[in-house]
Amino acid sequence: MILGGRDTDLVLLDENGIRCDGRKIDEPRKIMIKAGVLKNADGSAYIEFGDNKIVVGVFGPRDVHPKHLANTDTGILRCRYHMSPFSVEERKKPAPSRREIEISKVIKEALKPAVMLEQFPRTVVDIFIEVLQADGGSRCAALAAASVALADAGIPMRDMVSACAAGKVADTIVLDVNNEEDQAGQADMPVGYMPNMEKITLIQLDGVLTPEEYKKCVETAIGGCKLVYEIQKKALTDKYFSNGGNN
Ligand code: CDP
Numbered sequence: 001m002i003l004g005g006r007d008t009d010l011v012l013l014d015e016n017g018i019r020c021d022g023r024k025i026d027e028p029r030k031i032m033i034k035a036g037v038l039k040n041a042d043g044s045a046y047i048e049f050g051d052n053k054i055v056v057g058v059f060g061p062r063d064v065h066p067k068h069l070a071n072t073d074t075g076i077l078r079c080r081y082h083m084s085p086f087s088v089e090e091r092k093k094p095a096p097s098r099r100e101i102e103i104s105k106v107i108k109e110a111l112k113p114a115v116m117l118e119q120f121p122r123t124v125v126d127i128f129i130e131v132l133q134a135d136g137g138s139r140c141a142a143l144a145a146a147s148v149a150l151a152d153a154g155i156p157m158r159d160m161v162s163a164c165a166a167g168k169v170a171d172t173i174v175l176d177v178n179n180e181e182d183q184a185g186q187a188d189m190p191v192g193y194m195p196n197m198e199k200i201t202l203i204q205l206d207g208v209l210t211p212e213e214y215k216k217c218v219e220t221a222i223g224g225c226k227l228v229y230e231i232q233k234k235a236l237t238d239k240y241f242s243n244g245g246n247n
Helices: 098-111 138-152 178-182 211-241
Strands: 011-013 030-035 042-051 053-063 076-083 124-132 162-169 174-176 187-194 198-202
Touching: 011 178, 030 138, 030 211, 042 138, 053 138, 076 098, 076 138, 076 211, 098 124, 098 138, 098 198, 124 138, 138 174, 138 187, 138 211, 162 178, 174 211, 187 211, 198 211
Parallel strands: 076 124
Antiparallel strands: 030 042, 042 053, 053 124, 162 174, 162 187, 187 198
16 A cells, blocks of 8 residues: 555555555546537537546637737647636635746647648638636646547647546546646656657646656556547547538
8 A cells, every 4th residue: 555645544555556536547537528518619528537627619710810910820729728717725816827828838839730820821710719617637637628629610620639536646647637636746747749750749747757667657657548539539530420520
């Protein structure tokens, strides 16, 4: 039995290799994605990734305001990740925090390689991410949902961007770190990945890993991304093909 760092009563990994929420080390949380949930957006998606609940609305390609931001050679991508005040235990101030500004940027950068922005110069695609409930790994959940929302908006893409984190808990590399594991564990590594092009578009690391652990963590996270990809595809096929395309 291995106890966590801050909360000494929390068993991060028991003698049978079971984690604090009952999962095995290579087991992701339950994931559900629904495409096309907002009537006023050009594309949208809702994701439940464990206890994360996130909705994404995509608008565009449309005229850029302010106009001086427009690029004559290519379209631009804008992204806002926002947490609702009730999304976490302690009330989150509605104004954008440093963390939200950082996550908005990393999600935008993670999506950019997939979106064929060169096909719509002078325009912008806006991605609005609203976190209704957060429980660790919200940037990966948001990135996966944003990718589905872009596809739902009909934005030309080279590939989907899937996302999943891996981390180190009780000296063990585990898939999909939850909030308790993020707080008490040793490392958290969110990864964004284009599954067909086999390219990583996001990698961050909070914690310390040996070179071998780093490699294993990346491989584990990519394995998770491939699982998420199947759920992303299902969200789109459910919307566009389950009702003779009349959805
Ligand atoms: O959500 P993600 O793991 O991508 O980002 P993080 O900065 O590592 O945050 C981990 C978790 O901390 C979030 O998912 C929330 O559950 C929690 N959190 C919080 O309780 N209050 C905040 N103001 C921000 C995050």
